[in-house]
Amino acid sequence: MHDSHPGALSIYNNVRIHGLCKLGKAAEAKDLFKQMILNGMKPNWVTNKYMIYGFAKDGGLEESKKLYKEMVSRGCTPDSSCYFTLMHYLCVGGDFNVALEVCKESMKRDWILPCFKTMKMLVDGLVSKSKVKEAREIIEKVKEKFSSKADMWKEVEEGLPQ
Numbered sequence: 001m002h003d004s005h006p007g008a009l010s011i012y013n014n015v016r017i018h019g020l021c022k023l024g025k026a027a028e029a030k031d032l033f034k035q036m037i038l039n040g041m042k043p044n045w046v047t048n049k050y051m052i053y054g055f056a057k058d059g060g061l062e063e064s065k066k067l068y069k070e071m072v073s074r075g076c077t078p079d080s081s082c083y084f085t086l087m088h089y090l091c092v093g094g095d096f097n098v099a100l101e102v103c104k105e106s107m108k109r110d111w112i113l114p115c116f117k118t119m120k121m122l123v124d125g126l127v128s129k130s131k132v133k134e135a136r137e138i139i140e141k142v143k144e145k146f147s148s149k150a151d152m153w154k155e156v157e158e159g160l161p162q
Helices: 004-024 026-038 045-057 061-073 078-092 096-110 114-127 132-145 147-158
Strands: none
Touching: 004 026, 026 045, 026 132, 045 061, 061 078, 061 114, 078 096, 078 147, 096 114, 096 132, 114 132, 114 147, 132 147
16 A cells, blocks of 8 residues: 555555654654665655754764755755754754754744744854854844843853953
8 A cells, every 4th residue: 555656655654664764763764765766766845854853862973963964965944843953953962053053044934033042052052162142143143033032142142252
């Protein structure tokens, strides 16, 4: 039944990959991902999003970054949740330079993460790397996009080094 229609097979594999990643079985998901490619199926943004999440969640941040770059180089545009997930785990992993790049790419598409916790983690991380100017730019864009939450950022902004 699953192999009678290529679209159905792709959806079925996406569901399997998502389930494996949620269960912390990123290596098994990667095997299925590779098999999909060998069988001539092109992973879409959904497949890539699940894989990026699965590896990042399991501590495979380098693998997540590699998948993200491959995805973009193949012309597969990530959705907002892919950007946001990758940014979150990059910040958790302390890779604020790449998190800033991903954030800027997201902003180019007019997708700005409304999650205060992740954005604050990025801002704090940039400050810790002496990138105060970049941190201020992020705050300004977030305040502009989410004016109703500007007060939340006032204290953060006032605490930044001059």
